[in-house]
Amino acid sequence: MKSPEAVLSQPAGCPSDDDFLRLDQQVCFPLYAASNALTRAYRPVLAPLDLTYPQYLVMLVLWERDGLSVGDLGQRLRLDSGTLTPLLKRMEAAGLLSRQRASDDERRVEIHLTEAGRTLRQAATAVPPQMLCAMGLSIDELKSLKAGLESLLDRLDAG
Template sequence: MMEKSESLKLDQQICFPLYVLSKEITGLYRPILEELDLTYPQYLVMMVLWEQEGLAVSAIGEKLFLDSGTLTPVLKRLESKGLITRVRNKNDERMVLLFLTEQGKDLRQQACSIPQKLLSQINIKIEDLENFKETLTQLINNLKK
């Protein structure tokens, strides 16, 4: 008879509560982002570009931990919505740089209320949330080494 392993119990796993949390948080974003006609991955790309335009596709992929196969359809959709433009780098034709259109820049103002809308749905102190984010960032950095 095999010995039961405590380490295989669902409530002993770190991955499971992170998976559920990710699913639930993304679900909270969905109706908020629908008002802007954005999906969560599109919102992530827009946040990166609102912070700094003219980035290469590869740089955005690195920031968001997304490969080009996942990122390319998101970028094509944002371009078809008229929010971004893709421009070949004059110095290196293989590199595609991303820029916001006027419509993409204007969307930033509408998006400013998103973090507060989301926070209002989560019953947690801001300090606890900041500490949790710090711990998660440390875990991610440790895994990426």
């Protein structure tokens, strides 16, 4: 019986289990390596903003809609409170946002941008063009990659 992954490069062969374990047959490894490489590539681009990549993602969400709770952010970014709580505390210490318990439900913590946080948006408009340049993919490649990743993400989350 064939492994779908092995079939990728040996459509006519009859791969053994050995093939499934080869690094260059993996789909997951380039995903892992590309994600690491992407975070590395963002670092110098985000350095002028004093943001890490996860922090930048939080800002993207808050620039779209301010006042979300920790849970709302986690749902959007697929991160849990164990990740977000300390991350948001660092961003609060950096003066980008405030964390305060919601008055109508004391369990929730609402995140609001500070003036500095809102202002940072202007500088951030320089980020996507720089990253697109660093990635150097065509529009078609980007579209296809984005679609494939979103499809994968959906199914992994479902399982």
